[in-house]
Amino acid sequence: MxxxxxxxxxxxxxxxxxxxxxxxxxxxxxxxxxxxxxxxxxxxxxxxxxxxxxxxxxxxxxxxxxxxxxADRKRGRPEGHRTLDEKREEIVGTTIKKFYLKRTRPTISQLVRDVQTNCISAGLKPPHRRTVVARLKDIDLQKRAKRRGEQTIVKATTAVPGLFKAPRPLAVVQIDHTKADIFVVDEETREPLGRPWLTLAMDVCSRMVTGFYLTMEAPSRLSTSLCLLHSVFDKSAWLREREITEPWPVAGLRDIVHVDNGPDFRSRAFKRGCEDAGIAIEWRPPGEPHFGGHIERLIGTQMGRLHLLPGTTFSNPQELGEYNSKRHAALTLRELERYIALDIVGAYHQSIHSSLGRPPNAVWREHEGEIPLRLPQDRLRFWLTFLPEQERTLRPTGIHLFGLRYWSAALNTDVGRSDRRLLVKFDPRDMARIFVRRPSGNFVEARYADVTLPSVTLHEAITARRSLLAKGRREADTRAIVRTAIAQRELVEAATKKTAAARRSKASSSKSKVDDGGWGSLRGVDSSKPVPFVEDTD
The missing domain is CATH 1.10.10 (Arc Repressor Mutant, subunit A)
Structure with a gap:
């Protein structure tokens, strides 16, 4: 045509x-x-x-x-015509695929040099730079940008044919993860720990943040589940613990959750838990960025606010410049969590949203009376469904988990009655209590055996345990340990030699007695004289 x-x-x-x-x-x-x-x-x-x-x-x-x-067409070589032979075409294509389409983003000049080197090594004439560039242009621009991680080009070449809307609050909630653009420090040493992961959930209709979870661990079923739990339950007590007075009115089961195709959202436990509570899961269709556009824009907004904090990594190396993020890091994970919560309820929810033309909090309040508040019929069971789990043996001293010891009077009658390991559910955000499934099938709450201990997170408990082990290693006299080990080794070797010598001597003596009727050799002895009697002490 x-x-x-x-x-x-x-x-x-x-x-x-x-x-x-x-x-x-x-x-x-x-x-x-x-x-x-x-x-x-x-x-x-x-x-x-x-x-x-x-x-x-x-x-x-x-x-x-x-x-x-x-009408006469343009003179010259037809469009799409190729002059390279098959072997050189193959070298160019293979080099582009293996060398250029990588997230390390090599330059075109490096690609051309690599193509030319490969052709010369194969005894072929290297193609001109224009030829290599032409082959790059043959590759779809968006596909090329995705393979090279060039997100700006990907967004610029992605069509967004329409807007996704929800009819009312909690009809659709979107969940996604991002690595925060900031370093956090250790609670005790104040040394840099790394960049945490933030999981956010947002209501599409009102643009209210329904919940979030901040952790040092990579995205998993755990972070997804804890974000969902934070979204569903009332947040009054959670806010009081963090000394936040602004309200966060969002609570209740949502009808649908929109998530991407990550393995954490595909886990059996997460899917079954949502199905059991009547929450439908919709995974983001490939090639439809507007499907998750709301949560992605929210994540971008939140990351932009973190760029004002000490220890920020900004969004790209150009913004970072010579700023040393690790050296300037100042906030702990708990402090960053409180900062994000303050920003959500005190700034984001109260500010005019560009798409709505109104603050998200105002839109939520307007529709609050229309929202069918669905809460889990059995709140404890719903909560336990999404919590992580371990199996432990019930000892006379209680349940031991992550170096912490737990006990409940309800476990008295189970001690020593069964060899079966028990299922233990725990909340990584609060390790002061766990839930143990007894052999009868019922869950009981167990708390610290030492009731004077304060509540800590799982991350804090593991970090403290590592610190104690490291301290123990520092206090150990390595030279004394080595000296002792060598002395023990020499002792064993000497004892082994002595034992072997004694056994050989005994074996030789026993053989002599057998050969001479038990009296020893009589050669060289005057047989006219009586042989003295020797008592056998063996």
Missing amino acids: NDRFPDEIDEALWDEACRRADAIRSFLKRNPDGATAADVSRLAVEMDVSQATAYRLVKLFRAGGTVLSL
Whole structure:
């Protein structure tokens, strides 16, 4: 199909095309049942072209039926024509795939050098830079940008045909993860720990944040589940613990959750838990960025706010410059969590949203009376469904988990009655209590065996345990340990040698007694004298 329009054709070329069209129309009328070579030869003379060109023009006119189909195309090599031989084409394609389409983003100059090196190594003439660049242009721009991690190009080349809307609050909630653009420090040492992961949930209708979870661990079923639990339950107590006075009115089961195709969202426990509570899961369709666009924009907004904090990594190296994020890091994970919560309830929820033209909190309050507040019928069971679990043996001293010891009076009758390991559910955000499934099938709450201990997170408990082990290693006298080990080794070797020698001596003595009737050798002894009696002490 010709991609040009009649008014785009040069005047002289158009006139020539019209002349040829008239000649071919007359030719076809004269020869409705087919033409001989002589007829085509006369047509070629009339149009002042070669006989082969006449055949070609007749064929084009039959197919197109328009003057435009006869307009001369641009001279030169046809578009898409390739001059490289098959071997060099293969080298160029393979090098682009293996070397250029990587997230390390090598430059075109590096690619050209690599292609040329590979061709020379194969004994072939290297292609020109223009040829290599042409092959890059043959690759779809968005596909190329995705393989190289060029997100700016990906967004610029992605069509967003429409907006996704929800009819009412909690009809659709979107959940996603991101690595926070900031370093946090250890609670005790204040040394940099690393960059935490943030899991956010947002209501599509009102744009309210329904909940979040901050952790040092990579995205998993755990972070997804804890974010969902934070979204569903009332947050009053949670806010009081963090000394936050602004309200966060969002609570209740949502109808649908929108998530991406990550394995954490595909886990059996997460799927079954949602199904059990009547929450439908919809995974983001490939190639439809607007499906999760709301939560992605929210994440971008939250990361932008973190760029004001000490220890920020910003969004790209150009913004970072010479700023040393680790050296300037100042906030602990708990402090960053409180900062994010304050920002959500005190700033984001109260500010005018660009898409809504109103604050999210105002939209939520407006529809609050229309929202069917669905809460789990059995709140404890719903909560336990999404909590992580371990199996532990019930000892006389209680349940031991992550270096912490737990006890409940309800476990008294189970001690020593079964060898079966018990299922233990725990909340990583508060390790002061756990839930143990007894052999009867019922869950009981167990708390610290030492009731004076304060509540800590799982991360804090593991970090403290590592610190104690490290302290123990530092306090150990390594030289004394090595000296002792060598002395023990020498002792064992000497004892082994002594024992072996004694056994050989005993074996030799026993053999002599057997050979001489038990009296030893009489050679060289005066047999006329009596042999003295020797008592056998063995």
